[in-house]
Amino acid sequence: MNTKLTAGIVILCICFGIGTWSIVTMPKSGRTILHLPYLFIRPTERPIPTPTARPVLVQPVRVPILMYHYVEIVKDPKDTIREGLDILPKTMDAQIATFLSHGYTPIFMSDLAAYLDGKGTLPDKPIVFTFDDGYRDFYTDAYPILQKYHVKATSYVVPGFLDKPNYMTKQEVMDIASSGLVEVAAHTVHHVSLKGISPQLLHAEIYGSKTQLEHLIGKPVIDFAYPYGSYDSAAVIAVSAAGFRTATTTRPGIIQSPDYRFTLLRLRPGARTGTYLISWLESIKK
Numbered sequence: 001m002n003t004k005l006t007a008g009i010v011i012l013c014i015c016f017g018i019g020t021w022s023i024v025t026m027p028k029s030g031r032t033i034l035h036l037p038y039l040f041i042r043p044t045e046r047p048i049p050t051p052t053a054r055p056v057l058v059q060p061v062r063v064p065i066l067m068y069h070y071v072e073i074v075k076d077p078k079d080t081i082r083e084g085l086d087i088l089p090k091t092m093d094a095q096i097a098t099f100l101s102h103g104y105t106p107i108f109m110s111d112l113a114a115y116l117d118g119k120g121t122l123p124d125k126p127i128v129f130t131f132d133d134g135y136r137d138f139y140t141d142a143y144p145i146l147q148k149y150h151v152k153a154t155s156y157v158v159p160g161f162l163d164k165p166n167y168m169t170k171q172e173v174m175d176i177a178s179s180g181l182v183e184v185a186a187h188t189v190h191h192v193s194l195k196g197i198s199p200q201l202l203h204a205e206i207y208g209s210k211t212q213l214e215h216l217i218g219k220p221v222i223d224f225a226y227p228y229g230s231y232d233s234a235a236v237i238a239v240s241a242a243g244f245r246t247a248t249t250t251r252p253g254i255i256q257s258p259d260y261r262f263t264l265l266r267l268r269p270g271a272r273t274g275t276y277l278i279s280w281l282e283s284i285k286k
């Protein structure tokens, strides 16, 4: 083949090659690409990946979590511990009436959990009524008041104490759990102070209380309270690892933050009622 013919063929091939390369602007993404066989095959658009859900930025929120222990008329005048933790049923009744008349909406701890997860909204003036320890009087004295006003509450139950004197029976816990008014939550198996205890005991008391209560009531138990308000970082990690979604302390405060969902703040309403109760609550800023 002579040289001129060879050179001609090479130049022809180069020109054809350049001609078939095309600058293509993709219609959806707007990206410009260099595409070879555009003359023959229309390039397929690369699918735009569906954006993965970004974590929702949840703002700290003002939610009073009120803490109750005994609600009864203490019969033994020497029982000063009980008296110190007690409010009279008529006081609790008056407090609930006051909160409702001032536009507060009772919610469960699990409602706050959903909000902190970025999955739920809260009513205008949310409030949580929590009752610690699963005492008998929750069933005999507090629960009827909740029913009277149709008010939601969260009851922190100690499963190892059920059916013992002074505590609710298993049947009573099943009753309140199925009422729709009371959310059953956990408070360790034996009301143990969690600070500084072994990892094995932490697991047994925290995870054990969740599974025992779930087995009893047939519903998820996702909220926890530290007995005596006692916890350390190992306890917080164990509560989270057990699958709980919130945990409350006895530290006072009203602003609940997703960063502190396992060390939430609570308030003791004491015997305050009426406008004194409301002005006390509304004076609390953090």
Ligand SMILES: [Zn+2]
Residues within 6 Å of the ligand: 132, 133, 187, 191, 226, 227, 228
């Ligand atoms: Zn307790």
